[in-house]
Every structure is written in C-alpha cells, then in structure tokens.
Amino acid sequence: MAEAITEAGAEVHCFDILPEPEDDFIATQELANKAHIGKLFYHHVDVRDPKLLNDVVEKIASRNNRLDGLVAAAGVQQVTEAIDYTADDVTKMMDINYTGVFMTAQAAARQMMALNSPGSIVLVASMSGMVANKGLNSPVYNSSKAAVIQLGRNLAMEWGKKGIRVNSLCPGHVITPMVEKNFEEVPELRKIWERESMLGRLSRPEEFTGAAIFMLSEASSYMTGSTLVIDGGHTAW
Template identity: 75%
Template structure:
C-alpha cells in the first residue's frame, strides 16, 4: 500500500511544469534595452545567469537599473557585453568565454533586430544587406556560436528566436518589406536548426510577437503619424502590447516545461493574424 502511495505521489509531481531556470546560463542578444532586456530580467527572476549582448558601447540606463534590481531581488544575475553580432569572430570568442565560466551554456534568446521604413521601390541593395546582416545572418551566427558551446559542454537546452507576426503577414500601415522578409527567414531558420540540433538535445523555436511598444516601435510612430491608432485597431484587443506580456512565453520556451517543443513558432499578437 505504501509503495502505491509513493508511486502515485511521484506521478502526481510530474504533472506540474517546471519553469525554473536556476543554475542555467543564457545569452540574450539585443539585451541592452527594450524587449530583449525585459526578457533577460524575467530570466533572472526565474534563476538564470543571463549575459546580454548589445551593440551599444555602454549599457543603457535602463539596463543598469535592471541589473541593480536583479542583484538585489532576483535569484539569477545579469551581465553586459558590448558585441556587434555581425563581428562573427568576436561574437564566438565572447560566447566561448561565457560558456567557460561554469563549463555550460543552456541556450539563447536572439532578440537583436533593426528595421527600416521605406517603400520597396526605393530600397538599395545595401539597405537590404544591412537589415539581413543583423536580423537573419546575425541571429544565425549567434545561434551557431551558442550551439557550438552547448555541444562542446554537452549541455541540453533551448534556443529562442524573436521573430515577428511580420514574418507571417504584411502589416497594414508599415512599409518595411525587408524587415518582414528577414523575420520570415528567421522562422524558417528555427525549423531547420531544430531538425539538425535535436539529436544534441538542443531545441529551437521562434516567438512571433504582434505590435509592442518598444524604442524601435516608438521611432516608427514618430516617422508615421497616426500609425499607433491604426495598429491598435488592427487586433482583437484594441491595444498595443507591453514587453512584459511576452516574458511568460519566453520562460516557458527556455525551461523544461516545453521539453517536447521544437521547430515551432508561437504567435502572440492580440489576435491580429486571427481575423
């Protein structure tokens, strides 16, 4: 009888998902501010050691405030590295040093991205190359650098690409064809890497947000008057998202609670693509 009770208790415990990131080490690109930093902060709350990579020479005041909060109130910790993800050699060296600290690396949130609002007929080849270099090639090379260390240290884990619903639709009111194409490429890259790296215990998924109020989006609103009102009316909730509304999905995708999910794309867009 005691054995049955013990077995039932053990099975009952397994029902609950494990959202903890304690003792794990992650890289977040575009982590200097905005959505990337918001996700990094949530990851430290879940217990992770998080290394934010960003092209800003010095940490944004927002980052420093978050770092101080994490050191005071959170289980995990937050670090800053000045890295341009287009510099592949420096990127690889930085990621190797991060992994070498505890001889492990558990995954990545690739949130670095740039945008250019411009009619397609006016784009130059250089404009397109610049966007793809950051949004696609940079994300690819970062995932490669992280996976290389995960495989070397035999650490199973999770890579999350921050894609966009713009990779699935043409955004009404946003003339940014190269950006949209780069995000579509990122979603497909996630599927392809999931296939290759699954045997190494590395899961790869994409998270596709709808319209969020971030520094990049606020710049869009300055360039296109009235765009915020258009976007608010384009989803089923009638408002724009806050960065914090995506942190739960990120923790889910990084943690053991999503242990059987790979090659997937989660869309969180307030119903924008579901009309």
C-alpha cells in the same frame, strides 16, 4: 525578458552594440543582483562579428561549463518604400536581422555541443514574418522575420538529436523605442494597429516574458521547430 529570466534564477548575459549599456539596463542589473536569484551581465558585442561573438559565448559557457539557453533578438527597422531600397540597405538589415541571429544561435549551439550541455534556443521573429504590416512599408524587415521563422525550423531539425531545441517567438506589435519611432514617421499608424488587434491595443514588452521563460525551460521540453505567435489576435482575423 532578461530581468524576468534572472528572477527565474538564471545567470543572464546580454549582448548589444552599444559600448556601454543604457541607464535602464544598469537599474535592472542592480535589481537583479540584489533581489533576484540570478545575475545580469552586459557584453559589448556586434552580432555581425562572428569571431568576437564566438569568443564571448565560449567565455560565458566556460564559467560553469554549461550553456542552457539563448534568446536571439537582434533586429533593426527601416521604413522605406520598396521601390526606394538600395542593395546596401537590404544587406545591412539582413546582416543584423537574419545573419546576426543565425550566427548567434550557431555560437550558442557550438558551445552546447562542445560541453554536452543540452539547451533551448529562442529566436525572436515576429508576426510580421507571416503577414504584411498594414500601414507600414517595411518589406525587408518583414522578409527578414520570415527568414528567421524558417531558420528556426531548420536548426531544430539539425540540432534536435544533439539535445538542442529551437523555437521562434512571434510577438505582435509591441510598444518599444523602435515602434515609437515608427509612430513618428507614420502618424496614423498607431490607430491602424490598435484597430487590427482583437484586444484593441498594442502589447508591452513584459507581456512576453512568460513565453520566453516557458520556451527556455523544461516546461517546453517536447517543443521544437515551433512558432509561438502572441499577437493579440492580429493574424487570426
């Protein structure tokens, strides 16, 4: 998504908990800075640290006295039987998947309001916030994504008159390192998920870049409080 947004012309700042970015980020950054209209930057940020989060967002916004958009995608998974979850497990996941996303959106909105810079916020939820994931026991992850969808509606209601749009993007099953780890933990999972897709396959990360650019841009200027589901028909059965 970051690569595509730089190609569309934006200056993109990525946050992650890793002290230094992975090699694929460096390659994308070099490509963006050489061949794209926009540019790509990396910041070591833990979304569970609201002070750091707000400080970094404020510095970014002050570069050009504007902040146009946010894609909040922080999320972790834990495959555990519901009966075996501990309270600490639940708190840790919700701190990242829900509270971290909430605080990131809040930090961005705070700068948009301070600078009178209307913008668009995209919360990356999941179709897992609408259905139980057949074949995978992940009750807290699914619950956290349902919470993100509801958060998007409420933030849209509160911030709409400030010129800030908030929408949720709900991908279906995407082949990412996190999902590949799930396949190792549950060997039959991939076949189950492919069978549940009306297209008979799982998605790739790049298949959501157009949606992100649409939701961030003026192309979606009358869209707020909405949930965009792109799931290969999984939830339409």
